[in-house]
Amino acid sequence: xxxxxxxxxxxxxxxxxxxxxxxxxxxxxxxxxxxxxxxxxxxxxxxxxxxxxxxxxxxxxxxxxxxxxxxxxxxxxxxxxxxxxxxxxxxxxxxxxxxxxxxxxxxxxxxxxxxxxxxxxxxxxxxxxxxxxxxxxxxxxxxxxxxxxxxxxxxxxxxxxxxxxxxxxxxxxxxxxxxxxxxxxxxxxxxxxxxxxxxxxxxxxxxxxxxxxxxxxxxxxxxxxxxxxxxxxxxxxxxxxxxxxxxxxxxxxxxxx
Amino acid sequence: xxxxxxxxxxxxxxxxxxxxxxxxxxxxxxxxxxxxxxxxxxxxxxxxxxxxxxxxxxxxxxxxxxxxxxxxxxxxxxxxxxxxxxxxxxxxxxxxxxxxxxxxxxxxxxxxxxxxxxxxxxxxxxxxxxxxxxxxxxxxxxxxxxxxxxxxxxxxxxxxxxxxxxxxxxxxxxxxxxxxxxxxxxxxxxxxxxxxxxxxxxxxxxxxxxxxxxxxxxxxxxxxxxxxxxxxxxxxxxxxxxxxxxxxxxxxxxxxxxxxxxxxxxxxxxxxxxxxxxxxxxxxxxxxxxxxxxxxxxxxxxxxxxxxxxxxxxxxxxxxxxxxxxxxxxxxxxxxxxx
Amino acid sequence: xxxxxxxxxxxxxxxxxxxxxxxxxxxxxxxxxxxxxxxxxxxxxxxxxxxxxxxxxxxxxxxxxxxxxxxxxxxxxxxxxxxxxxxxxxxxxxxxxxxxxxxxxxxxxxxxxxxxxxxxxxxxxxxxxxxxxxxxxxxxxxxxxxxxxxxxxxxxxxxxxxxxxxxxxxxxxxxxxxxxxxxxxxxxxxxxxxxxxxxxxxxxxxxxxxxxxxxxxxxxxxxxxxxxxxxxxxxxxxxxxxxxxxxxxxxxxxxxxxxxxxxxxxxxxxxxxx
Numbered sequence: 102x103x104x105x106x107x108x109x110x111x112x113x114x115x116x117x118x119x120x121x122x123x124x125x126x127x128x129x130x131x132x133x134x135x136x137x138x139x140x141x142x143x144x145x146x147x148x149x150x151x152x153x154x155x156x157x158x159x160x161x162x163x164x165x166x167x168x169x170x171x172x173x174x175x176x177x178x179x180x181x182x183x184x185x186x187x188x189x190x191x192x193x194x195x196x197x198x199x200x201x202x203x204x205x206x207x208x209x210x211x212x213x214x215x216x217x218x219x220x221x222x223x224x225x226x227x228x229x230x231x232x233x234x235x236x237x238x239x240x241x242x243x244x245x246x247x248x249x250x251x252x253x254x255x256x257x258x259x260x261x262x263x264x265x266x267x268x269x270x271x272x273x274x275x276x277x278x279x280x281x282x283x284x285x286x287x288x289x290x291x292x293x294x295x296x297x298x299x300x301x302x303x304x305x306x307x308x309x310x311x312x313x314x315x316x317x318x319x320x321x322x323x324x325x326x327x328x329x330x331x332x333x334x335x336x337x338x339x340x341x342x343x344x345x346x347x348x349x350x351x352x353x354x355x356x357x358x
Numbered sequence: 359x360x361x362x363x364x365x366x367x368x369x370x371x372x373x374x375x376x377x378x379x380x381x382x383x384x385x386x387x388x389x390x391x392x393x394x395x396x397x398x399x400x401x402x403x404x405x406x407x408x409x410x411x412x413x414x415x416x417x418x419x420x421x422x423x424x425x426x427x428x429x430x431x432x433x434x435x436x437x438x439x440x441x442x443x444x445x446x447x448x449x450x451x452x453x454x455x456x457x458x459x460x461x462x463x464x465x466x467x468x469x470x471x472x473x474x475x476x477x478x479x480x481x482x483x484x485x486x487x488x489x490x491x492x493x494x495x496x497x498x499x500x501x502x503x504x505x506x507x508x509x510x511x512x513x514x515x516x517x518x519x520x521x522x523x524x525x526x527x528x529x530x531x532x533x534x535x536x537x538x539x540x541x542x543x544x545x546x547x548x549x550x551x552x553x554x555x556x557x558x559x560x561x562x563x564x565x566x567x568x569x570x571x572x573x574x575x576x577x578x579x580x581x582x583x584x585x586x587x588x589x590x591x592x593x594x595x596x597x598x599x600x601x602x603x604x605x606x607x608x609x610x611x612x613x614x615x616x617x618x619x620x621x622x623x624x625x626x627x628x629x630x631x632x633x634x635x636x637x638x639x640x641x642x643x644x645x646x647x648x649x650x651x652x653x654x655x656x657x658x659x660x661x662x663x664x665x666x667x668x669x670x671x672x673x674x675x676x677x678x679x680x681x682x683x684x685x686x687x688x689x690x691x692x693x694x695x696x697x
Numbered sequence: 698x699x700x701x702x703x704x705x706x707x708x709x710x711x712x713x714x715x716x717x718x719x720x721x722x723x724x725x726x727x728x729x730x731x732x733x734x735x736x737x738x739x740x741x742x743x744x745x746x747x748x749x750x751x752x753x754x755x756x757x758x759x760x761x762x763x764x765x766x767x768x769x770x771x772x773x774x775x776x777x778x779x780x781x782x783x784x785x786x787x788x789x790x791x792x793x794x795x796x797x798x799x800x801x802x803x804x805x806x807x808x809x810x811x812x813x814x815x816x817x818x819x820x821x822x823x824x825x826x827x828x829x830x831x832x833x834x835x836x837x838x839x840x841x842x843x844x845x846x847x848x849x850x851x852x853x854x855x856x857x858x859x860x861x862x863x864x865x866x867x868x869x870x871x872x873x874x875x876x877x878x879x880x881x882x883x884x885x886x887x888x889x890x891x892x893x894x895x896x897x898x899x900x901x902x903x904x905x906x907x908x909x910x911x912x913x914x915x916x917x918x919x920x921x922x923x924x925x926x927x928x929x930x931x932x933x934x935x936x937x938x939x940x941x942x943x944x945x946x947x948x949x950x951x952x953x954x955x956x957x958x959x960x961x962x963x964x965x966x967x968x969x970x971x
Binding site for chain 2: 133152153154155213216217221224227304305308309310312320321322325
């Protein structure tokens with residue numbers, strides 16, 4: 102059985118990661134366009150990325166935006182997941198429908214709606230608007246993933262802590278949270294990625310001088326079709342791999358995810 | 359990153375946004391070749407005026423949609439758009455008339471670039487022809503009718519109606535088929551009948567380079583601005599010389615209504631229109647100059663739409679015609695071609 | 698403090714945030730689709746929308762591709778998730794990392810990788826020619842097949858991760874016990890694993906389906922304008938024709954589709970709890 106499993110996994114992973122090899126190869130290409138196999142090998146496109154000033158600013162913005170909005174979404178979403186799981190309040194279905202609504206509204210509409218009926222009437226700044234929109238978008242992810250791991254946590258250990266004299270918040274932070282760490286971490290990773298790669302929502306909300314990385318990449322590709330986008334993507338992916346590896350080393354990610 | 363560092367970093371970014379002491383000029387431009395603009399236009403202008411340029415990039419129609427959405431509280435001072443988008447902006451009250459007496463380079467512009475949409479609402483800074491590029495080893499192309507040669511079955515890419523080249527395509531195909539009506543029915547019906555043989559109706563012109571290289575296509579209709587990129591492929595590809603002529607388009611500058619930096623915006627426009635800046639940007643094969651005095655090397659001219667003769671030969675589609683018929687074209691396109 | 702007021706207290710901040718910062722603006726925009734030119738309430742925009750053959754065709758294509766992508770992801774997802782759960786704890790983490798990896802790569806770049814792979818001279822066609830499956834290169838780019846492949850690649854990891862966490866919560870001995878009792882693998886899957894992991898399937902299914910029908914870049918690049926989906930049509934309406942009203946009609950349809958999928962999958966999932 103295990104060997105069949107390995108073959109299946111290998112095939113699925115080739116399908117999922119194969120294109121990554123293409124990007125990596127194209128990013129190291131010496132040619133003028135994205136091509137596989139690459140025409141010669143050079144670092145010229147990698148270096149070209151660092152010369153593009155706008156990429157630097159949008160990279161920083163995307164990084165901060167993804168981190169901050171994921172944090173905010175977790176802070177807002179985790180209590181909801183907890184309340185829905187533990188107290189099963191009346192109207193729970195309506196509440197979770199409300200909270201997952203950002204997931205089902207097309208991103209372009211979210212961006213457009215926020216721009217027209219929130220940002221402009223209230224005079225909100227572009228960066229703040231992006232932060233709010235991304236947070237709203239990530240709350241469903243946070244609530245869902247955390248609630249999935251809460252559902253698997255036995256209620257009695259928390260009750261036991263309370264019986265032994267812990268306050269409710271105390272029991273949450275000392276007993277529940279450590280036990281759902283995997284879920285929270287998974288939610289963080291999911292939220293971070295979603296925000297970092299988000300295009301449609303940011304499309305209308307990004308403004309002059311304030312643009313997220315994928316939007317910048319897209320507008321760059323609109324007119325220029327060289328391998329520097331591939332080089333940039335490859336570097337971003339390697340950065341992500343490094344983060345996952347470090348998380349694995351430090352937190353033992355595999356035990357929790 | 360912990361919550362605290364994230365918050366601090368966010369505050370930093372927000373702070374940078376708010377704490378600009380210098381005067382700022384916000385411009386809205388195409389995303390093409392920003393490195394060249396930065397070098398030859400933005401940086402020297404910033405040094406000259408002691409101000410800071412904030413740049414928004416995107417395609418023309420997306421940026422027009424943003425201008426309209428932010429009508430009451432505009433962020434942008436000066437925008438460059440296609441001529442018909444600029445006319446639309448003027449009709450919707452999004453832009454102001456330009457006091458051309460403040461532009462020292464105004465008299466040096468080609469006639470057609472001086473007042474392309476009427477009432478001095480815009481000034482043209484570059485123009486391009488729209489024609490056909492093709493693989494010389496696979497097919498011979500000398501008129502718009504040659505697009506429908508059997509060799510090009512499954513080997514042809516055309517611009518989508520949603521791009522700024524789309525209306526131009528319909529215009530030239532319609533004329534080559536003897537069409538006379540502004541609804542371009544002849545072209546829409548003809549392209550609709552061959553739609554299965556068209557590889558793609560592309561939305562991003564940069565994609566053509568890829569399609570040529572992958573041998574997906576042997577011919578495509580495109581703007582001249584895309585030609586330098588395709589030439590880099592070192593394939594037997596030529597810009598067709600067409601017996602029935604070329605069409606083209608123009609990109610124009612406009613002043614956003616409600617801008618608080620009009621004087622500075624005018625200075626910037628004037629600088630951009632100067633022979634010096636136009637020559638340098640043209641030398642990078644980015645924009646064909648609208649300033650008659652701009653000098654371009656013969657090699658660069660080969661890639662650009664350069665000179666008075668070329669300018670005269672272009673059949674421009676009047677911006678008002680585009681605006682009046684665009685909905686009908688889109689509907690016809692959706693009914694006959696996109697399906 | 699009662700449980701009810703505690704729950705309210707925990708839920709309120711997020712609920713308020715969503716309502717003020719999201720629901721109201723989107724609601725105002727969507728309402729625009731229910732008014733006629735004069736501003737009176739009407740369904741005229743919807744009637745207009747469905748009277749256009751292209752729109753109906755696009756709607757069907759979106760539903761079809763969304764369903765196909767979800768089904769394919771579920772099938773591949775179960776195979777992969779079972780294999781992951783079956784592997785040793787140390788390699789499990791590595792596998793999960795490998796499934797997270799593609800999600801880290803910008804969809805913009807990943808989609809372009811498919812352009813290279815699926816092209817006439819791409820790897821897929823080289824294989825097709827070598828294996829003698831066809832005499833000439835197949836046209837895959839700018840077809841529904843290309844969009845399908847791109848979407849599956851984009852959203853499969855979400856399904857796998859949902860299913861892995863559902864499978865991990867299975868008591869480790871149930872499948873073994875069922876096997877001991879003589880059940881075939883198919884029986885074990887259909888009668889034990891599937892019912893016990895329905896919730897994970899539902900969560901993954903909603904994420905994949907909603908993701909697929911609202912994806913923008915993949916259909917735009919791999920399908921081009923010949924394979925329009927609702928989201929690409931919506932973008933076209935907003936950014937080219939500045940037609941916010943038709944866009945809000947399309948948005949409403951996408952929302953209804955997502956909720957319908959959600960309700961359907963939830964119903965399937967709740968069978969276990971009842």
